Amino acid sequence: FKDGKGDLKAILQHETQGILSLYEASYVAKEGELVLDQAMDFTTKHLKCFMEEGSLEPRLREHVAHALELPLHWRMQRSHTRWFIEAYQREATMNPVVLELAKLDFNVVQGMYKGELRELSRWDANAIDKLPDYMKLCFLSIFNAANETAKWYNQGHKPKLDEYLDNAWMSSSGHVFMTNAYCMSDNLTKESLESFSTYPKIELERGDAPSSIQCYMLESGVPETAARKKIRELIKTSWRGINGDRSSSSGEIFKTVAVGLPRTSQFMYQHGDGYGAPDGETKEQIMSLLFEPLQL
Template sequence: MEEQNAARISNLEKEVVKLIQEEKELEDQLQLIDHLQQLGVAYHFKDDIKDALESIHGSLEDTSKLLKDNIHATALLFRLLRENGFDVSEDMFSRFKDEKGHLKTCLQHQTKGMLSLYEASYHGKEGEFVLIEAMDFTTKHLKKLMEEGSLEPRFREHVAHALELPLNWRMERIHTRWFIETYQREATMNPLLLELAKLDFNLIQIMHKRELKEVSRWWTDLDLAQRLPFFRDRLMENYFWTVGWAFEPQFWSFREMQTKLVSLITVIDDVYDVYGSLDELELFTNVVDRWDVNAIDKLPGYMKLCFLAVFNMANDAGYRVMKEKGLDIIPYLKRAWVDLSKSYLLEAKWYHHGRTPKLGEYLDNAWTSISSPLLLTLAYCMSDDLTEEALRGICKYQDFARWSSMLFRLYDDLATSKTELARGDVPKSIQCYMHEKSVSEDVAREKVRELIRVNWRALNGNRTSSSPLEEYFKRVAINISRMAQFYYEHGDGYGIPDGETKNQVLLLFIQPIELEIYTTNKVV
């Protein structure tokens, strides 16, 4: 059955390519590309979609004139171009402003356009005030429409979903599952796309289950969970992170190595947070800094195991890249591990000395201690497109890594700060801001939410790419932020993986989507 479905997918791909390439109205072409993306199958047609968008982008001024007062198509075009790394200005929306420079009030009557503009507004850069106004404007009017109960039920479902969380902030695979279920109930549903999406989702689900078995075997053989029972043993959740960062079939090696890395980071994090004494932590940090197995003699037994696991995993990654590309990535992985260990140690010192830093000082360290720079270093170094020149130029992406890491940190702090304080961790951003400014927790939380918006705008402003490596790296960085949002939206979905985390794990890894055979108009 699996082979039959793979063959059917191959045939459906050919049909969809024809669909993309055939002559059609601009709005129809944009809708098709958007559906392919939201159905989770756009990766099959990456070059075709890129060619289509490049053609549109190349004559953007003429295209904008063709769209006239169609706010839905204009906003959809804007979002698709920014999502796919094209440079496009918010000036596209200038014709929708009144004589005072504000968005025309008549736009509120175009409900489909309101939803599209809402989604587009979350791709705004810093200083794009039209999009900031659009976010407030559309949110207000969409909420009003929801309260009035005047929306058609299926469209109401889309609006509710968007108001809960904009598309740009969502974990892609979870949204794909939701969108497939919703799309099949749409009157304008294309049976070809729906069949492809369902078959592809189920095939990837089978692949992910196999991968999880592979990393489970590695984790069992490593035996750290039995030997060091004090840390959070979360292999399923660790693998889930990596699916959110890059789910496609070609990224299995990425998911394998990242799952191993996240598992080890969790161990080391818990050593610094809850188990090691300050003297032991200083010894461990020194050994990591020296990166020398001969220096582990002074460490307690449990720390020897931890360091050797870290050392061996880095060398395994280094060996793979050296064998395939002749490039030495170990110095970069070592540097990232050293930075992470020193950031953990600084937080441990703050805790043991009873010190609450100011917010700025805390964040200067915390964007590293969240571990994202290490994750992104490994992602970059294990890219298929890595070259010697690119390896030497890794530092040019530090700002992008910082913004992504900051989002990871801020989402984490919003959800876990009280829990982590209770188990012996350093004060988080909320407590630091409350202490520094003598404000309430509510005020501090709003400050953190504003910082989240600021860092998203920074990411949005730098999504253009000049190479496949840069495009891949930035996508992983953005998806790290999205996965952090998912895990910490309803509390600590990683440390306490019940509720929503468990539900989504079931949907993505366990429960396949029911398949039907479609004709043009009905289910058979």
């Protein structure tokens, strides 16, 4: 994709869709895949240039802006499905039969989610006494981590970034989800359980929330732009590790959860604290995902 001078090959100058596809592909890079790292920087630069020039036709411009905001590999799939259906509906080459099938599929799955939510809403929070001991330990671990965050706020404690991320990993239940998913593997052995104890934390929980950015700003004395860049690099590094583990012998359930957790975190905290202050963009996305069917 580059010529001898490191510039975009002339033949690709007007291949915006191809550059966009390469941009998306670069986000599945594993640690050490330098060519894909270069492709990520290269395509990001040129896509931003295309946006600034205003040379893209409206529909393609919409797709490029969406990708630059957050790559497909980092997005929660069902949320992106709705966005894509609505974008496809505005395409001149739209096939009405395919569109209707996609809408029906989305609404059917949404109905399943509604049923599951109704079941969850019947759970009694006071039922902890009825849980087995190992489940009580999980619950108390999450409860204590959440309390630690509350203490920081009330006491004016300003944690360092590593301290904040470690606590977020616990309070978000990341360790519980990952452990349960790992134990559901078909080829679980004593050796694999011992190796799992060293599995790296997915430090994406609240990765783009203002709290993590402020922690790094206070710790390092840098401006917000530099702190945001640092958090973005942490997220990229974590994703490279996750991408590498997808080719491991871990069970498919574990791999699915390992990818789903950071995608959910991006969804909840991309536009600020979508959990603690859920009245903005995140709330609208949740409503459209779970409660508002697509019109046929």
